[in-house]
Amino acid sequence: MAPRVLISDALSPAAVQIFKDRGIEVDFQPALGKDKDKLAEIIGDYDGLAIRSATKVTPKILAQAKRLKVVGRAGIGVDNVDIPAATAKGVIVMNTPFGNSITTAEHAIAMMFALAREIPAADASTQAGKWEKNRFMGVELTAKTLGIIGCGNIGSIVADRALGLKMKVIAFDPFLSPERALDLGVEKVELDDLLARADVITLHTPLTDKTRNVLSAEALAKTKKGVRIINCARGGLVDEVALAAALDSGQVGGAAFDVFVTEPANENPLFGHPNVICTPHLGASTTEAQENVALQVAEQMSDYLLRGAISNAVNFPSITAEEAPKLKPFIELAEKLGSFAGQLTDTDIKTVRITYDGAVAGLKIKALTSAAVAGLLRPALQDVNVVSAPSIAKERGIVIEETTRDVAGDYESLVTLTVVTEQMERSLSGTVFADGRPRIVDIKGIKVDAEFAPSMIYVTNEDRPGFVGRFAGLLGEAGINIATFALGRDRQGGDAIALVEIDGAAPEELLAKVQALPHVKQAKPLAF
Numbered sequence: 001m002a003p004r005v006l007i008s009d010a011l012s013p014a015a016v017q018i019f020k021d022r023g024i025e026v027d028f029q030p031a032l033g034k035d036k037d038k039l040a041e042i043i044g045d046y047d048g049l050a051i052r053s054a055t056k057v058t059p060k061i062l063a064q065a066k067r068l069k070v071v072g073r074a075g076i077g078v079d080n081v082d083i084p085a086a087t088a089k090g091v092i093v094m095n096t097p098f099g100n101s102i103t104t105a106e107h108a109i110a111m112m113f114a115l116a117r118e119i120p121a122a123d124a125s126t127q128a129g130k131w132e133k134n135r136f137m138g139v140e141l142t143a144k145t146l147g148i149i150g151c152g153n154i155g156s157i158v159a160d161r162a163l164g165l166k167m168k169v170i171a172f173d174p175f176l177s178p179e180r181a182l183d184l185g186v187e188k189v190e191l192d193d194l195l196a197r198a199d200v201i202t203l204h205t206p207l208t209d210k211t212r213n214v215l216s217a218e219a220l221a222k223t224k225k226g227v228r229i230i231n232c233a234r235g236g237l238v239d240e241v242a243l244a245a246a247l248d249s250g251q252v253g254g255a256a257f258d259v260f261v262t263e264p265a266n267e268n269p270l271f272g273h274p275n276v277i278c279t280p281h282l283g284a285s286t287t288e289a290q291e292n293v294a295l296q297v298a299e300q301m302s303d304y305l306l307r308g309a310i311s312n313a314v315n316f317p318s319i320t321a322e323e324a325p326k327l328k329p330f331i332e333l334a335e336k337l338g339s340f341a342g343q344l345t346d347t348d349i350k351t352v353r354i355t356y357d358g359a360v361a362g363l364k365i366k367a368l369t370s371a372a373v374a375g376l377l378r379p380a381l382q383d384v385n386v387v388s389a390p391s392i393a394k395e396r397g398i399v400i401e402e403t404t405r406d407v408a409g410d411y412e413s414l415v416t417l418t419v420v421t422e423q424m425e426r427s428l429s430g431t432v433f434a435d436g437r438p439r440i441v442d443i444k445g446i447k448v449d450a451e452f453a454p455s456m457i458y459v460t461n462e463d464r465p466g467f468v469g470r471f472a473g474l475l476g477e478a479g480i481n482i483a484t485f486a487l488g489r490d491r492q493g494g495d496a497i498a499l500v501e502i503d504g505a506a507p508e509e510l511l512a513k514v515q516a517l518p519h520v521k522q523a524k525p526l527a528f
């Protein structure tokens, strides 16, 4: 069945075409994002959801999204998506981190000029027939200091443009390296220094708990008198009530805002102030940017839904379309090793150790580890997948350790999973043969060679003569056909294991009889 995608915001129709060309069914409902009840009602029918900022992907929506595999944000900010909730549901969230950055930076620059020359007010006055030439006295931007809070993709483009305007650019960004600052031609400063020196402040950070109200009443009080403030990033970075008061007192000379604490902003503490300019979240709204982000998000979502390739996901490592087929058999192996251990482990898991030896060490091991943990947790929690597994494990206090070793052993690639609980430590190793089929090659240090099958019986016993005959006899008596039979032992007369693939499920009574055979320690059914 072809995957189905819902577009619930006003994306460029270019996205619709891409989905169709790739063989994906697509429903384009550009106003749906504003109707959360309707969205909750229909989201269960879709594998993908493509959005901009109007659609809020809340836990309530996600709870209804039974088939959903991916949310694609045609743009940058993903603060309208509950990422932990999406991750816990195993839904990939991807954005398009560069497609609209130039356009948004240009909007910030446009806002700066609009503030410096009071263009909106001068326009309204002139068109009202007033010709108030003496009312509008602007400021020149050349040689003024621009303070950038958040010097990432957009902030850097703003810096570049402002340097072109012959401004002095200072930036506060704890993650900006001194080398990058030098490269950009900006002076890296602390926040208080920026507040004290900037003639114009522009914000370009995401909205997080750390950045919320970065321009608070206290911060605004530290600014240069008459400072102009631009926010084309996110509502909530500036305390709007405190800013309105600072505008009233003249501490702040003007503010240009594209984004607001509550959107759509039908009312706002800043509205109506003579020195305030507002636009309705237009930062990314150019034909070019919208084309870029729509094409990119549709390609990324299609690649994921059709080929398992992941790019620009905010909650999973990237996997290219070339890597995806190479990873696939190892993902299956990791998941099955995890599942093997999970089916045998009844108590609380403390630590999961995964070692990647040989060629597999060069693959995206994060994805493999996630798959192993998903397999491990699934017997206890049905609703877990490779996206949600690491966060669920973390929630449960399970420590995950990964090791890669570039060693060539008996196998070209070997994956070893060790599960540690309060009572025991159990290790399993597997590999993928040239046929692409995963095999288990070592259980608790005992060499075996078996495929993972839908119905298996796993027996641990003391290595004594007669066991195999008695075991096979019991299976025969129960009318159960043996498909494959793998045996291993650590030494003659030591610990032995049998891993038997059977046709059909193993009845409880049979397992009890096997368990009761002399020298058998445990007999467990396994299903893969």
Ligand SMILES: NC(=O)C1=CN([C@@H]2O[C@H](COP(=O)(O)OP(=O)(O)OC[C@H]3O[C@@H](n4cnc5c(N)ncnc54)[C@H](O)[C@@H]3O)[C@@H](O)[C@H]2O)C=CC1
Residues within 6 Å of the ligand: 075, 076, 077, 097, 100, 101, 104, 149, 150, 151, 152, 153, 154, 155, 172, 173, 174, 175, 176, 204, 205, 206, 207, 210, 211, 232, 233, 234, 258, 259, 281, 282, 283, 284, 285
């Ligand atoms: N108005 C609009 O339509 C648009 C708004 N945006 C907003 O712009 C924001 C920035 O976008 P990009 O530059 O692409 O993101 P980015 O991730 O490239 O840059 C963000 C920068 O903020 C810095 N940062 C993080 N925490 C900080 C803190 N506590 N203090 C100072 N700096 C901090 C980071 O180190 C990073 O360099 C987005 O998160 C989005 O919310 C983006 C596109 C359009």
Ligand SMILES: O=C(O)C(=O)COP(=O)(O)O
Residues within 6 Å of the ligand: 052, 053, 054, 074, 075, 076, 077, 078, 100, 281, 282, 283, 284, 285
């Ligand atoms: O990309 C972003 O972060 C934006 O804020 C753009 O928002 P929009 O897609 O125009 O609703």
